[in-house]
Amino acid sequence: MEILTYAFMQRALIAALIVGITAPAIGIYLVQRRQSLMGDGIGHVALTGVGLGFLINSSSAWAGPVWIATFVAIAGSVAMELIRWYGKTRGDLALAMLFYGGMAGGVMLMNLSDAGSNANLSTYLFGSITTVSAQDMTAICVLAALVLAITVGLRRQLFAVCQDEEFARVTGLPVRLLNLLIAVTAAVTVTVAMRVVGLLLVSALMVIPVAAAQQISRSFAVTFALAVAIGIGVTVTGTATSYYVDVPSGATIVLFAIAVFVLFTLLAAPLARKRARAAAGGADGCTLEVPGSRAPADDVRV
Amino acid sequence: MEETSPPRSDHPVIALRGATASLGSRPVLRGVDLTVRAGEVVALLGANGSGKSTAVRSVIGQVPLTGGDLTLFGTPLRRFKEWHRVGYVPQRTTAAGGVPATVREIVTSGRLARSRFGLPRRADREAVHHALELVGMADRAKDSATALSGGQHQRVLIARALAVEPELLIMDEPMAGVDLASQEVLASALREQVARGTTVLLVLHELGPLEPLIDRAVVLRDGCVVHDGPPPEAVGQHALPGHDHVHPHADDTAPATLGTGLLS
Ligand SMILES: Nc1ncnc2c1ncn2[C@@H]1O[C@H](COP(=O)(O)OP(=O)(O)O)[C@@H](O)[C@H]1O
Ligand SMILES: [Mg+2]
Numbered sequence: 135m136e137i138l139t140y141a142f143m144q145r146a147l148i149a150a151l152i153v154g155i156t157a158p159a160i161g162i163y164l165v166q167r168r169q170s171l172m173g174d175g176i177g178h179v180a181l182t183g184v185g186l187g188f189l190i191n192s193s194s195a196w197a198g199p200v201w202i203a204t205f206v207a208i209a210g211s212v213a214m215e216l217i218r219w220y221g222k223t224r225g226d227l228a229l230a231m232l233f234y235g236g237m238a239g240g241v242m243l244m245n246l247s248d249a250g251s252n253a254n255l256s257t258y259l260f261g262s263i264t265t266v267s268a269q270d271m272t273a274i275c276v277l278a279a280l281v282l283a284i285t286v287g288l289r290r291q292l293f294a295v296c297q298d299e300e301f302a303r304v305t306g307l308p309v310r311l312l313n314l315l316i317a318v319t320a321a322v323t324v325t326v327a328m329r330v331v332g333l334l335l336v337s338a339l340m341v342i343p344v345a346a347a348q349q350i351s352r353s354f355a356v357t358f359a360l361a362v363a364i365g366i367g368v369t370v371t372g373t374a375t376s377y378y379v380d381v382p383s384g385a386t387i388v389l390f391a392i393a394v395f396v397l398f399t400l401l402a403a404p405l406a407r408k409r410a411r412a413a414a415g416g417a418d419g420c421t422l423e424v425p426g427s428r429a430p431a432d433d434v435r436v
Numbered sequence: 437m438e439e440t441s442p443p444r445s446d447h448p449v450i451a452l453r454g455a456t457a458s459l460g461s462r463p464v465l466r467g468v469d470l471t472v473r474a475g476e477v478v479a480l481l482g483a484n485g486s487g488k489s490t491a492v493r494s495v496i497g498q499v500p501l502t503g504g505d506l507t508l509f510g511t512p513l514r515r516f517k518e519w520h521r522v523g524y525v526p527q528r529t530t531a532a533g534g535v536p537a538t539v540r541e542i543v544t545s546g547r548l549a550r551s552r553f554g555l556p557r558r559a560d561r562e563a564v565h566h567a568l569e570l571v572g573m574a575d576r577a578k579d580s581a582t583a584l585s586g587g588q589h590q591r592v593l594i595a596r597a598l599a600v601e602p603e604l605l606i607m608d609e610p611m612a613g614v615d616l617a618s619q620e621v622l623a624s625a626l627r628e629q630v631a632r633g634t635t636v637l638l639v640l641h642e643l644g645p646l647e648p649l650i651d652r653a654v655v656l657r658d659g660c661v662v663h664d665g666p667p668p669e670a671v672g673q674h675a676l677p678g679h680d681h682v683h684p685h686a687d688d689t690a691p692a693t694l695g696t697g698l699l700s
Contacts, residue, residue: 166535291553294545297533300526301596304496305549306519344535352580354537 154369161340179210185243447510523602587618
């Protein structure tokens with residue numbers, strides 16, 4: 135386990151673990167309300183924040199871009215939520231403007247700054263997990279704790295809002311506040327995951343573990359647990375693999391996640407058959423046991 | 437000196453007066469008066485697009501009123517906080533969302549009106565189980581909602597509304613796309629609620645098996661109330677005011693009834 139002797143790899147693995155937990159934890163709510171691509175949109179908008187960070191504070195490459203990206207991503211996600219409320223019919227066009235504007239703005243600002251080279255841009259787009267510093271770790275841990283507290287602590291309320299918003303309103307839940315909370319939490323998760331998988335692949339880690347888990351699960355609780363387990367599994371193995379084989383961490387993680395998805399999809403059909411057999415078998419067991427103990431009664435009934 | 441046996445307040449449960457509402461720029465409610473008193477079962481009838489759902493959704497505050505006023509249990513909607521007194525069944529064809537959820541998980545979310553941010557207690561679990569029994573879905577509690585038939589989806593939606601043990605039950609087309617067997621189950625569940633004194637406002641396309649339960653019918657046409665009184669005697673729309681000639685019952689499905697524009 136020589137991989138664990140390097141401080142930068144320890145940090146990378148912990149960061150990967152944290153992202154593996156938080157991305158599916160918030161992603162499940164986005165998938166539940168059929169907004170799987172919201173994470174992608176936030177990622178696009180966050181790029182403008184990264185560019186802005188480079189332009190304003192080109193001396194300190196990390197502290198600037200990440201915090202400004204977090205701020206801009208939150209602003210973008212809140213804007214998306216407002217468009218969803220008020221946008222009505224032209225809402226999706228407004229969202230498209232926001233996404234592409236965010237992307238273009240990021241590339242433009244990055245090129246205007248001195249530090250923002252194309253190489254730098256690509257570490258944000260595709261992730262660069264081994265460059266995570268000790269200060270980054272503090273920020274990542276604090277933000278991730280926040281994300282986890284919200285997604286687990288408010289799971290019953292968020293479940294209700296994402297399952298049926300109109301119904302949730304009639305239970306008296308503060309639906310708009312909870313929607314904003316989901317948006318902000320998703321934005322924070324995007325910036326936490328940015329270094330690990332990159333802005334272009336963040337959404338994949340929010341959606342694919344959930345999609346894989348729901349192939350074989352029947353309940354929300356199990357889907358949640360399984361998605362987080364898959365998230366941890368693919369981020370940690372993906373990061374370790376990228377160390378040994380020298381491939382980009384983000385791409386490795388996402389490809390692993392897709393492999394798990396394919397595996398679970400293949401497992402789904404036999405598993406469903408087994409469950410059906412188990413259910414039928416249980417019924418058989420009842421009717422077969424009865425004649426054993428009370429054969430005459432059973433004969434009479436038939 | 438108390439003469440009335442049930443402790444019933446003087447306020448109507450729902451009082452909607454002169455309500456106007458628009459969707460987009462289109463006026464959908466054009467001065468709707470709707471009063472539902474405690475213990476009443478009121479059916480809201482009307483053609484597709486006549487504004488039934490909009491009326492119901494304005495009652496629960498989902499569609500803002502542009503004019504008129506609304507009180508629930510005597511409290512103006514703006515100040516109304518006692519949502520645990522209201523059960524709502526929205527117009528849906530499915531109870532499922534984008535992620536698998538069991539029947540019990542969905543019905544449990546109906547209890548949030550009582551235990552909003554607290555932990556679920558035993559009373560909550562029992563209420564959920566009871567609601568599932570009422571609609572005959574207790575044996576499917578652990579199944580995924582995606583594995584249900586149309587009628588079963590509707591039963592789950594109703595159980596979710598019943599889980600809160602509401603005093604007022606608002607249902608938007610609970611019988612749409614429901615097979616006859618499920619309709620009977622739902623009718624008996626509703627009968628039990630009404631017997632317990634629950635006030636009911638329900639949007640219906642036709643009275644169907646619920647007919648004997650209904651005290652009063654309100655008919656909408658183009659966002660206006662065109663009838664408020666005893667439910668039409670004949671099946672469906674035939675005896676509604678505004679209809680030129682009464683068809684025999686057997687003519688129930690005849691397209692000729694489209695002429696009324698009431699229940700097309
Ligand atoms: N989101 C919307 N935007 C604009 N118009 C709408 C919207 N929803 C419904 N409408 C219109 O409002 C009218 C009333 O709709 P609704 O209340 O759903 O009717 P009903 O439930 O009686 O079938 C219809 O004419 C419909 O076209
Ligand atoms: Mg309707």
